[in-house]
Amino acid sequence: MEIVRLDEEHLPDFQELYIEFFRELRGKQGWRPDEEESYRKEAETYFKRGDVIFLAYEREPAGFIRLSSREGCFWIEELFVRQEFLGRSIGRALVERAEEEVKKHDDALYLYVLPQDKDAVAFWKRLGYGTINTIELVKDLNPSGRTAFHAVELLGERFRIFRWKGEKFTEEERRFMELLDEFYRKGGTKEEFLRMVNRALKEWLK
Numbered sequence: 001m002e003i004v005r006l007d008e009e010h011l012p013d014f015q016e017l018y019i020e021f022f023r024e025l026r027g028k029q030g031w032r033p034d035e036e037e038s039y040r041k042e043a044e045t046y047f048k049r050g051d052v053i054f055l056a057y058e059r060e061p062a063g064f065i066r067l068s069s070r071e072g073c074f075w076i077e078e079l080f081v082r083q084e085f086l087g088r089s090i091g092r093a094l095v096e097r098a099e100e101e102v103k104k105h106d107d108a109l110y111l112y113v114l115p116q117d118k119d120a121v122a123f124w125k126r127l128g129y130g131t132i133n134t135i136e137l138v139k140d141l142n143p144s145g146r147t148a149f150h151a152v153e154l155l156g157e158r159f160r161i162f163r164w165k166g167e168k169f170t171e172e173e174r175r176f177m178e179l180l181d182e183f184y185r186k187g188g189t190k191e192e193f194l195r196m197v198n199r200a201l202k203e204w205l206k
Helices: 008-029 036-049 090-103 118-126 171-185 190-205
Strands: 002-005 052-057 061-070 073-081 109-111 149-154 157-162
Touching (some): 008 052, 008 061, 052 090, 090 109, 149 171
Parallel strands (some): 073 109
Antiparallel strands (some): 002 052, 061 073, 149 157
């Protein structure tokens, strides 16, 4: 495997990988991807503005990682490995190369992961990344039920995550989300939820 930093010569490879990344992501989300040309231009824009981008090769383009810098922090924007190259530690190698680069400038590297992407969450945790405090909020200005959500919680607060194709939740996780959704639909409150959980935890600790 060879990892190279993106240059003009390798830009077409990055553009094709970037298109594949979004084709796969939109497939999971059940959304239609944009026109390929828009992704091609977007990838070129990231290269020209100086984002840190590394490509992995196994005789052919196998994957990429893109970093940006904003508000004084470095962020992993995308990490992608083609399906036929999964299981060869290419993703890990790309992350480690990115970390080496960031260490020259800063001592932390951030990223967002959608909570329903359990494979991604597990991958990042194996590499030593931990969950911190970002919460995304939304107001549906046209509540038509067009998007299906799961109910989850954080310290008793109700949150929603998009339903994805091919989700990998366990039966216990699915049952918990169903019960939680029903609890809040029937008027349950954060305080009631916390009291019930605290009682159950105390009982278990005995």
